[in-house]
Amino acid sequence: MxxxxxxxxxxxxxxxxxxxxxxxxxxLTGQRVETRLGLxxxxxxxxxxxxxxxxxxxxxxxxxxxxxxxxxxxxxxxxVSEPLVQTQGFDRIVVELPGVxxxxxxxxxxxxxxxxxxxxxxxxxxxxxxxxxxxxxLPPLFSGEELASANVDFNTSDLGPGERAIAFVLKxxxxxxxxxYTRDHVGENFAIxxxxxxxxxxxxxxxIPDGRGRITGSFTPAEQVNLVTVLQFGALPFPLAEVSTxxxxxxxxxxxxxxxxxxxxxxxxxxxxxxxxxxxxxxxVAVVALVYYIFVVLAIFRLIPVTLTLAGVAAFVLSVGMAxxxxxxxxxxxxxxLRSGKxxxxxxxxxxxxxxxxxxDSNVSSLITATLLFVFGSSVxxxxxxxxxxxxxxxxxTAITLSRTLLRWVVRRSMAWDHRxxxxxxxxxxxxxxxxxxxxxxxxxx
Amino acid sequence: MFDIIGRRxxxxxxxxxxxxxxxxxxxATPLTDGAAGLKFSIDYSGGTLWEIRFTDRAVTAAQxxxxxxxxxxxxxxxxxxxNDYLLIRTEPIGLFSPPPSPSPSPxxSxxxxxxASGASPSPxxSPSPSPSPSPSPSPSPSPxPVGGExxxxxxxxxxxxxxxxxxxxxxxxxxxxxxxxxxxAELIQQALVxxxxxxxxxxxxxxxxxxxxxxxxxxxxxxxxxxxxxxxxFAILGTVxxxxxxxxxxxxxxxxxxxxxxxxIVVYDRIRENRSRxxxxxxxxxxxxxxxxxxxxxxxxxxxVVMTLLALLLFGGEAIRYFVLALLIGIxxxxxxxxxNASALLVSWHEWEAGRKATRVAMARR
Numbered sequence: 001m002x003x004x005x006x007x008x009x010x011x012x013x014x015x016x017x018x019x020x021x022x023x024x025x026x027x028l029t030g031q032r033v034e035t036r037l038g039l040x041x042x043x044x045x046x047x048x049x050x051x052x053x054x055x056x057x058x059x060x061x062x063x064x065x066x067x068x069x070x071x072x073x074x075x076x077x078x079x080v081s082e083p084l085v086q087t088q089g090f091d092r093i094v095v096e097l098p099g100v101x102x103x104x105x106x107x108x109x110x111x112x113x114x115x116x117x118x119x120x121x122x123x124x125x126x127x128x129x130x131x132x133x134x135x136x137x138l139p140p141l142f143s144g145e146e147l148a149s150a151n152v153d154f155n156t157s158d159l160g161p162g163e164r165a166i167a168f169v170l171k172x173x174x175x176x177x178x179x180x181y182t183r184d185h186v187g188e189n190f191a192i193x194x195x196x197x198x199x200x201x202x203x204x205x206x207x208i209p210d211g212r213g214r215i216t217g218s219f220t221p222a223e224q225v226n227l228v229t230v231l232q233f234g235a236l237p238f239p240l241a242e243v244s245t246x247x248x249x250x251x252x253x254x255x256x257x258x259x260x261x262x263x264x265x266x267x268x269x270x271x272x273x274x275x276x277x278x279x280x281x282x283x284x285v286a287v288v289a290l291v292y293y294i295f296v297v298l299a300i301f302r303l304i305p306v307t308l309t310l311a312g313v314a315a316f317v318l319s320v321g322m323a324x325x326x327x328x329x330x331x332x333x334x335x336x337x338l339r340s341g342k343x344x345x346x347x348x349x350x351x352x353x354x355x356x357x358x359x360x361d362s363n364v365s366s367l368i369t370a371t372l373l374f375v376f377g378s379s380v381x382x383x384x385x386x387x388x389x390x391x392x393x394x395x396x397x398t399a400i401t402l403s404r405t406l407l408r409w410v411v412r413r414s415m416a417w418d419h420r421x422x423x424x425x426x427x428x429x430x431x432x433x434x435x436x437x438x439x440x441x442x443x444x445x446x
Numbered sequence: 447m448f449d450i451i452g453r454r455x456x457x458x459x460x461x462x463x464x465x466x467x468x469x470x471x472x473x474a475t476p477l478t479d480g481a482a483g484l485k486f487s488i489d490y491s492g493g494t495l496w497e498i499r500f501t502d503r504a505v506t507a508a509q510x511x512x513x514x515x516x517x518x519x520x521x522x523x524x525x526x527x528x529n530d531y532l533l534i535r536t537e538p539i540g541l542f543s544p545p546p547s548p549s550p551s552p553x554x555s556x557x558x559x560x561x562a563s564g565a566s567p568s569p570x571x572s573p574s575p576s577p578s579p580s581p582s583p584s585p586s587p588s589p590x591p592v593g594g595e596x597x598x599x600x601x602x603x604x605x606x607x608x609x610x611x612x613x614x615x616x617x618x619x620x621x622x623x624x625x626x627x628x629x630x631a632e633l634i635q636q637a638l639v640x641x642x643x644x645x646x647x648x649x650x651x652x653x654x655x656x657x658x659x660x661x662x663x664x665x666x667x668x669x670x671x672x673x674x675x676x677x678x679x680f681a682i683l684g685t686v687x688x689x690x691x692x693x694x695x696x697x698x699x700x701x702x703x704x705x706x707x708x709x710x711i712v713v714y715d716r717i718r719e720n721r722s723r724x725x726x727x728x729x730x731x732x733x734x735x736x737x738x739x740x741x742x743x744x745x746x747x748x749x750x751v752v753m754t755l756l757a758l759l760l761f762g763g764e765a766i767r768y769f770v771l772a773l774l775i776g777i778x779x780x781x782x783x784x785x786x787n788a789s790a791l792l793v794s795w796h797e798w799e800a801g802r803k804a805t806r807v808a809m810a811r812r
Binding site: 040050101104105108241242243244245246247248249251252255256259260262263264266267268270271274275278310311314317318320321322324325328329332336354357358361362364365366367368369370372373376377378380381384385388 | 619
């Protein structure tokens, strides 16, 4: 295993550098490898929905997934680039629309339950106007499940100004019912109702046996397209309520991004300088390890991919501060071993072995809390936690592979046999193991 | 050799002096009904946050507040932020949602054909397999679905229109956030559970790794100290400067819990090592020695984290300023409590136990 470390280090390092600098398609997931920025860094809108129970029916995981899929199709039809629709918790759905700062229309589209009903208006009853609520006592003839397809009808020759039409085709059962009903009720009205509101209530001109019909009304083009979308992708099994919305302007996002990158650079730079000044040669090894660490973590961010939010950038910077901790513990311990009379190489080895317990235990504590945050947190918090988890795991990896391999290699060079490089006094420094008195003396001192 | 353990009562006193004012301010939160103590952001209290700028830069916060009050939002606050932007905070407005009561629609499950219309000759077709969901507000055809920066629809759209009528055009909207009351109630509960479970997890982990329940408990005591210090300082900041506690604050707390135990682990690891190496020496001496041996690395490991956090605090912008501040306070407090409290408590516990044992032995002899 030990012999393999240098190889692992080189392979992982090269893969990381490649992933950071080259955009390519991930062969496993097929997604593009790219740095993804959260809404708070690029601007956009985020809406969180809660599934509402209907009567004694409560939404389960299946309904949640179904609704997620329907919403995704609805959102995709609007042409927003790279929308993100995710389930969250037991009854939540989160929709993220990057670059969209006013999403009123899309929100209405998403929030529409989309329950289409064909309600016959009995002869003699008042004909409901477009946009009014239909009398709930009237039974629907059939509902949107009988709809086979819907599309924008461009044949507008027979329509009034501002009016638009949507053509639809019914499935067999619906077509039969529709045919029978229209045959028997020519001259009466028929209401097409979406979520309880009348969309249009045309007069039945003649029997419609083939199940083809159209909905006409004074829609804006956007409303027309939304309606087609809702009809095409079906009704949501449960209605949705918005529980929170957030939108951030693109300029504010850019401002956040610029500031956090600057802060990250300054913070990381300060840590690198501190390590060099305080720990000298081992410090230089730590700097190399840290740069390596940064590349590996960034590569993982791009490969998974992790969406970087403002909190995520903070977590990354924090993780750099934590990642050097392993090095500090190892170097301090090695220094102690040197002072106790151990020769350089075995002091470094002892430093790694003895410090490892503390490093491992500490990192597990961080993983415990970060995992809790990841499992139970909302999306912003999850982003932070994921970055922290990746950071902790990667830092343990770089500590045992790179820092160790590099330091072992360095301390074998005779150039490195100078006590000043390790911050210890000359008489505390033993570059090579000596046989005889000195070793015995050292042992007795331990 | 500096005697930390011998002076432990002084450090307990110092910790008490740091935490007690904070605890008083935390307790003031429920007692004064939020007037003093922790100030919760809309993440917890629910509400709408809306940052806008008028074309007329001279529009003042007071003017906006007057319009809001006239529109039925008397409890709103308006503050000036950078670049002439105004930050409006109100009760939650503009969430689209279906009506609260999912009233069972008449077609729910009975036989729809029983109704008077008698139009449909086919009784089986219309009762659709699932009861129809309650009627929800549909996208009622509204006149202006124009996509722009300023909302035009819903309650927020109405508010925007009212503001523009009174104060001129709204030039741009920087951000707009609305959190409904459902989320806020959940978050508070979740926060407490997470901090509790996180501490418990670490207690178990340390007890398991060190095979010493006392070490687990005293490490947690130090953690609780750190959490109280941070929350207390934020309660004080909330009272005097209106600093708010948001969803990220809990994240900061859990990160502090996970990180501040690092230094404690380093000291405990050394105590364990020294105990087997210098068996027979008095426990307080071993602990004191262990602390002094590791104090350098405890300070250095914290220093690197503090450096990164300071950079974020100074240059990272206002959006995460208080989040970073909470982390920073927690990590500094964590280093302090690891060095001066956790091991000291361990010694106190050992001595208390030894004292009890001695009395028991004395009693038995008598």
